[in-house]
Every structure is written in C-alpha cells, then in structure tokens.
Amino acid sequence: MDKNSLIISLEDISFSYHGRVPVLDKLNLSFYQGDRMGLMGPNGSGKTTLFHVIMGLLKPSSGRVEIFGRHVREEKDFGGVRQRIGLLFQDADDQLFSPTVLEDVAFGPLNLGKSQDEAKTIAYRTLQSLGLAGFEDRITYKLSGGEKRLVSLATVLAMEPQVLLLDEPSTGLDETTEKRLIDILKNLNLSYILVSHNIDFLTETTDYISYMANGKISLDEESIPHTHVHTHKHGRYAHKHSLGGPHKERT
Numbered sequence: 344m345d346k347n348s349l350i351i352s353l354e355d356i357s358f359s360y361h362g363r364v365p366v367l368d369k370l371n372l373s374f375y376q377g378d379r380m381g382l383m384g385p386n387g388s389g390k391t392t393l394f395h396v397i398m399g400l401l402k403p404s405s406g407r408v409e410i411f412g413r414h415v416r417e418e419k420d421f422g423g424v425r426q427r428i429g430l431l432f433q434d435a436d437d438q439l440f441s442p443t444v445l446e447d448v449a450f451g452p453l454n455l456g457k458s459q460d461e462a463k464t465i466a467y468r469t470l471q472s473l474g475l476a477g478f479e480d481r482i483t484y485k486l487s488g489g490e491k492r493l494v495s496l497a498t499v500l501a502m503e504p505q506v507l508l509l510d511e512p513s514t515g516l517d518e519t520t521e522k523r524l525i526d527i528l529k530n531l532n533l534s535y536i537l538v539s540h541n542i543d544f545l546t547e548t549t550d551y552i553s554y555m556a557n558g559k560i561s562l563d564e565e566s567i568p569h570t571h572v573h574t575h576k577h578g579r580y581a582h583k584h585s586l587g588g589p590h591k592e593r594t
C-alpha cells in the first residue's frame with residue numbers, strides 16, 4: 344500500500360445506542376497510510392464507539408465505511424479488516440482471555456493460521472520487544488493494571504497489523520513505562536489513531552491531534568490547549584511551557 348493512500352474513510356456516519364441520542368452524528372474521517380493521529384474528546388464523546396464502528400463491532404445506522412478502499416457493510420466484510428487493523432481495547436479485560444500471557448499473545452498468530460511453533464516464536468519476540476521477556480508463563484488475570492496494558496498491546500502487535508487503533512494506551516502506566524511506550528510507538532513505523540486525554544503523550548507520539556465533540560471529529564486547533572502550567576520539583580516559581588516555544592518565566 345502506497346504512503347498517503349486512504350486507509351479509513353468514514354462518510355456521514357451516524358450511530359446511537361438503542362435509539363438514544365446519536366453518539367456519532369454524520370461523522371467524517373479520512374485517515375491515510377503513514378498518519379499518526381491523536382484523538383481527544385471529553386468522556387462519553389464517542390471515541391471508543393468510533394473505534395468499534397471501524398472494526399465492525401458496531402453497525403452504524405447510516406453512512407459509508409470504506410477500509411483499504413473497500414466498502415464494508417456486513418460481518419463477512421470485516422474479517423480482512425480485523426487482520427490488518429489491530430484494536431487495543433480501552434479495557435484490557437476485554438482483550439485478555441487466555442490463562443497465561445504466552446497463550447494470549449500466541450492466540451492471534453495461531454488464529455491467522457501460523458503453526459504452534461511459529462506462533463510461539465512470534466509471541467516470545469513480541470513480548471521481548473515490549474520489555475516483557477520472562478512474562479510468558481505469568482497468569483494473565485493476576486497481572487497488574489499496567490502489565491495488562493502492555494500485554495494487551497503485545498497481543499495486538501503479534502498479529503502484525505498495518506494499522507493500530509489505540510484506545511487510551513497509557514492509562515495506568517507509571518512514568519517510566521509510559522516513556523517506554525512512547526519509544527515503542529515512535530519506533531513502530533505503523534499508522535495509528537491514538538485516543539488519549541494526555542496532551543503531552545499525544546504530542547510525543549502523534550503528528551496531529553483531532554478533537555471529538557457533538558458526534559463529529561474536527562481538527563480544531565482552538566479547542567486543544569497548547570500551553571499548560573505545571574511546577575517542577577525544583578525551583579520556586581510555576582511557569583508556562585509553550586509547545587515548541589520559548590520557556591517563559593511567570594512573573
């Protein structure tokens with residue numbers, strides 16, 4: 344697939360749960376090969392719903408979904424989509440279901456027709472690449488929240504997808520692990536859409552940030568806070584950092 348070809352195209356997509364007010368309301372999105380897009384939006388604005396529509400887990404009430412240039416409508420159309428697009432669920436417990444980490448990470452490759460040995464090799468390799476070597480025999484449900492997050496990512500990456508949909512991947516990660524995740528994402532060389540409420544994390548890992556509100560997506564610079572105030576552990580005065588701008592002391 345060429346760089347800059349259209350991978351995900353959503354046209355006038357509407358969706359509501361059980362006939363309630365629409366969560367997605369004539370939403371449009373064009374996502375291209377090579378894009379690393381951040382997606383922000385308030386709780387309940389429909390980011391997770393959007394991912395589930397792209398994966399075919401929810402069916403829009405109207406609109407057109409095209410993925411890799413193909414119009415996808417019914418369950419049978421989404422088989423190929425799910426091989427090429429990996430979804431990291433917001434809740435790791437939706438992702439992990441096997442007794443051990445190795446079984447969970449090998450499950451995807453096995454499902455894609457790899458042999459037991461190949462699947463195991465891929466699983467070992469993927470776990471190692473995420474700094475999780477030695478986790479193979481750990482009991483999945485006994486992992487900590489952050490460990491589950493990373494193992495979930497391993498299950499997605501083991502399928503060798505072309506595109507990732509990452510639903511709040513940094514939630515529950517400590518500072519060191521979050522930094523590791525940033526490095527991993529930067530080195531992946533994959534296209535992805537990344538949902539997060541953390542502007543610093545998004546700034547590090549994505550090329551542009553879109554905003555979701557009122558059932559639609561906009562690239563609205565105005566609505567994204569570009570400066571923030573915080574205090575350092577050392578130093579007496581709070582000050583502002585502008586992204587890419589000068590370091591301004593507050594007087």
Ligand SMILES: Nc1ncnc2c1ncn2[C@@H]1O[C@H](COP(=O)(O)OP(=O)(O)OP(=O)(O)O)[C@@H](O)[C@H]1O
Pocket residue numbers: 360366384385386387388389390391392393433
């Ligand atoms: N299975 C469901 N049944 C009914 N309503 C739902 C269901 N899942 C989500 N909703 C509602 O749809 C809206 C959008 O939810 P969604 O999970 O997509 O938001 P979100 O932007 O991902 O939020 P968050 O930032 O909290 O993860 C919310 O009002 C939510 O209550």
Ligand SMILES: [Mg+2]
Pocket residue numbers: 390391392433510
């Ligand atoms: Mg969500």
